[in-house]
Amino acid sequence: MLEHGEVVFIDEIKKEDVGVGEKSVRLCGRLDDHNFEDCRATLSDPQTCSSVILDTSLVEPFDTHLGSIFQVIGELEYSETDCTVVMRTRVIRSVDGIDFILYKNVITAQRKYISSRSDT
Template identity: 35%
Template sequence: MAASGIKPGVPVILRELEPSSPFFKHGQSLRVTGRLQSYQAETGIAEMSDGNVILKIDTRHLSDLIFSAGSLYQFIGELVIGFNTQDVLLQARVGRMVDGLDLNLYQQSLHLSRKLESYISNTSRSKKNLG
């Protein structure tokens, strides 16, 4: 079976998308969640936010998704960073409405999941060094 060129979207919190973040790379495949602030049908550009952080989402490749300002959405796609690091958007390939999701609980579970992955990785490295 041939390997696919599509990478899984790494779950990130919008506040983590700053130039110093390891997730802030052109072409990085991400999964972002936030509240829809606006949607322009003519351009297919949506703006989502989490707190005071806003991210533009290019939704032109999505179909059958109804946009409703104020609702929670989750998108998976690739990060596109322009010459100016302020020009950032996510080229979405998958999107869904996730109203009903407790965003604070989701973010806590993401933090705990990363902590567990780090622990497992460190434990695995320690065992290799002992063996």
Template identity: 35%
Template sequence: MAASSLQAGVLATIQELRPSSPLFTNGASLRITGRLQEFSVETAVAVIADEGATFRIDTQNLRDINFRIGSLYQFIGELFIQPDLPPDQAILQARVGRNVDGMDINLYRNSLELRRRFEEKYISTNSI
């Protein structure tokens, strides 16, 4: 059996998805969370928002998801950046999507920050 080329989605916030970020790499596998601001049935493109930042999600590969404006969603997929377009035209090609309305977004952000601090300390401790 061949090994899968799919990577786990790296936890990221929408605010981190800017050209200066190491996460902003074409083909990067990411997991992002935000409130649904817009959804186009014709193009299958959703726009999610978090703390004033927005990001576009291509949902054409997702099934059985009922999109509701204002609900909280989490997506895992690959980042696609077209060099001839502005950075705000980057899009996440979602392969997994779910409604996470029951999640406490502030607690999620706090746990993400704690996890990153732990990983930074653990990696620097083990690299000595």
């Protein structure tokens, strides 16, 4: 069974934390670019302007609306070709209308709660 993906913010992704296909993550961000011929897209955090490259070869074709908010699930990998972290996307869905600030606040509160429960 495939992993559901740990919720991670785009600005939390670091090259050092990435193991090839080891970690399934869930990201939410704005679709800034999509090249269906190369199966590449760029997802960015509207607040921090950090971004991640998506390998969309497993989900093509998908309904693209540049500037829309998407949630993606997949595995993070380091690409020697791009010299950057690339997410091999296996699930993508539009979540337009989401309150991005509220979404981040809820995830932060959830993490804090889970952390406090594991400390006891």
